[in-house]
Amino acid sequence: MTKTPVRSTSAQVGKPVSAAVKSVLLKNTRALKNMSAKTPFFYTAVPGVIWGATLEGVPFLLSDDAQYITDGEISVIENGQFIGLDESFERRKNQSVFATLNDSQLITYPATSPERAVIYVADDVNCPYCRRFHQQISMLNAKGVTVKIIGYPIYEQSPEQMRGIWCQDSESSRRHAFDKAMLQGEMTPTPASCNADHVTPNREKSRWTGSDSNACYLP
Template sequence: MTLPVLKSTSLISIILLATTACAQPSSADAKSNKVTQSTTSSQATQTVSAAVDKRLRQILTQAGIKTQITSIVPSKLPNMYKVNLAGQLPLHITEDGRYVIQGELQKNPSKQVVTKTPLRSTSAQVGEPVSTSVKSDMLANMAALKNMSAKTPFFYTAVPGIIWGAMLEGVPFLLSDDAQYITDGEISVIENGQFIGLDENFEKRKNQSVFASLDKSQLITYPATTTERAVIYVADDVNCPYCRRLHQQVPSLNAKGVTVNVIGYPIYEASPKQMRGIWCQADEDSRRQAFDKAMLQGEMTPASASCTVDHVTPNREKAAGLAVMATPAIYREDGVLYQASFESPEFLEFLGVE
């Protein structure tokens, strides 16, 4: 299996870092830098027990890693070890060898305001949003990073101390729960000696958490017209041609017992204003009719002068936790993303309504 590879462009410098001026470090900052350098030097000299080193090498070799492992040292990510590979990006792996991240870690340039170790998550919290206190502490340590705000979604992963986040544009990343180290790698799973892909359990539970957070009154729902057999969530844009093609199938899906919940997810430049007009309609039926006109006929319904509220953006921001990279993004109610053509027979199999 091919592990996710970190992009050559720096995640922080291009996507996250908001530099507005160069500041002369204060004496306190200089002292802090010395402490940080000392800590980093200390980490570099830490060793891994021979038993752990041997076991991790065996696990990775069995899983198909053929590249030479040059060393295994403690990772700067909590509860993980860093596996240095000859000529490739390093891996970060849990001691039991189950969870693996590939990618270089990037140091958050923000001043670390909160230094206490956060209360680590449990297995029961996998896929849940981080607590209010943890999020507050993380954001306090991310002051130099743009696109990081109270609206940024953060979720607990299966690795205690590793947090999954996404920018509002849907770009995902991983970071330590003290917000000191960030990577755009993903968590892969080794099971029965083989890489089986990304952590599907986390993805499902995270997506379920996102669905639960949505304002249901601001979804456009097309209920099943026969006994309900499946429920899907679709991130839609009125100008997306594939979204329009999927929308043509909605009556057929409804007749097969599928309820379709539409999340307004504008990605085209003209879409936010156009979709606000649709969502401004007075009631659910009027909203559905306006959405149908847009998707089936290309006719947009403008917002009335009396509608000054943006009903689209709040759910769009909450849906950032889905990390939508293209529309239509189709999810089953259990959080599983459909990753093939919705025009193939596999789609109905995926929904369990063959």
């Protein structure tokens, strides 16, 4: 152990640790092969306990002096009863993650009536459940729900197919190409001039919400 960070406060629950605290945690765990600069750390409601996740998205809990570590999540007990996951922490953590996403690389379907909610959806163009959900987007929009799509390829053929969609040069053309893929199964070829990867950055960030294909999140 090299140093113990300053203990967190209740106002920090669900927020990422500072760069300085992260640096200390990584130094204190430098012998663990699964720790890297990409490892996320968030404050929990339990004083002295930090939530983290491997690059594969497997959660773990770490003491804030990095002397103790265990796999698992934070759960809640109320009135002597086991309630389940700490939903307040999960919601705040997800809000922190969504705030870091590049909004210009989300495919957005805005509410067509006064907006009442925004949901984020992790989608793969080859996921059958994702395609079923896509058929409901216009209904959700009419009810005041804005839907933001995170490109989240999991099938082997999906990364290149989705790159073709995200490489379209405008939001409307990306949305049109995505609709064709989800509703008709027609994939849009990647423009020869596009060498960028507009999918991976948001995908890597959103995995800390526990994303899998066709996962929905209400911030």
